[in-house]
Amino acid sequence: MDDQSLLLLGILKVQSQHGYQINEFIEKNLSRVTNMKKATAYATLERLAKAGYVTVTFEQEGNRPQRKVYSITSMGEEYFIEQLRENLALAEQMTFTGDIGLMFLDNLPRPEVAQLLKMRLADVEKQIASFEKAPFHANGHGVNLAVAHVLTLFKSEQKWLLATIPELESVTQ
């Protein structure tokens, strides 16, 4: 199963939602574990519906345009649990994307690399700060653990940058 489906089912298991809520949550809070786009979420939800894992109902609120509400089915819950087991057992899937550039540092002058990594560091630290003060968690041990985990990885990145930048600056190429 793809990560997207697992994520969407997991979100719907907590509460039925319509597309906008789902996408907002993902974009605001989960940009570090997925970069699924809005259109992908809608397409995936449709696939899950076709497979019988979610149902779609319509909701009318005042005279706004009606919107679709997605709910997980019991079949979907079973499937979710089954796939969750599989997902947790495999570390193989773990990839740290966005780090391709690091492999090719040698192609730029050292001082410039140091400069670029400083920008990266600033960015990482901003992320850490926002993670620490605006937690989306607080509702479930699991989510907290997951947040802790991502924070751990970020801090590890920060530490690495803090150690690497001075090294780059000192080496006389």
Place this chain on the structure above:
Amino acid sequence: MDDQSLLLLGILKVQSQHGYQINEFIEKNLSRVTNMKKATAYATLERLAKAGYVTVTFEQEGNRPQRKVYSITSMGEEYFIEQLRENLALAEQMTFTGDIGLMFLDNLPRPEVAQLLKMRLADVEKQIASFEKAPFHANGHGVNLAVAHVLTLFKSEQKWLLATIPELESVTQ
């Protein structure tokens, strides 16, 4: 620019290669920074060729079926450097995929989660070991730094697992 193109250009910048070599290298050594599939690599190379960033020549060796050799053009090198700068400056793209399941730990009984995470730990430790003893680096400071970086992230994951598993086991749910 997508990560795939950056990666392929970076690889070709070191040395012209044919498809098989490229794909083997990626699969064996870079499974932690990308999970680009073989067919994707071929398709991407074709796109890069159409854009003028790589050239394709044919090579005949004995009487084996002729194969395509991909080389980076000078235009490709320029483009590569330009994109590398962009890539390094942005930490925003960093995502730690494969961790979706962690968000939903609460849906499984704690002891089972502990068990699953133990398997994950074993896997992570296997990865660390293989990274440490069969390095694909040793040809460039940049590659070494990148390897060090991925290792750092893995060790961070390992540490987190070592701390979390006993916690899961002790909590009486």
Place this chain on the structure above:
DNA sequence: GCACAATTAGTCAAGATTGACTATAATACT
């Protein structure tokens, strides 16, 4: 010296993804 597996090198149809677009409602500002 031959059957079987593994390696090498790709192709392609089917399915997945997304940038750009549409369209209405709420809200803020002057």
Place this chain on the structure above:
DNA sequence: AGTATTATAGTCAATCTTGACTAATTGTGC
């Protein structure tokens, strides 16, 4: 009251990705 901005809720054509397949060559064991 008018209007600019943002929030809400999606859709779709064009592009990208990949599982499954083809096909030749090189071992390997017997």
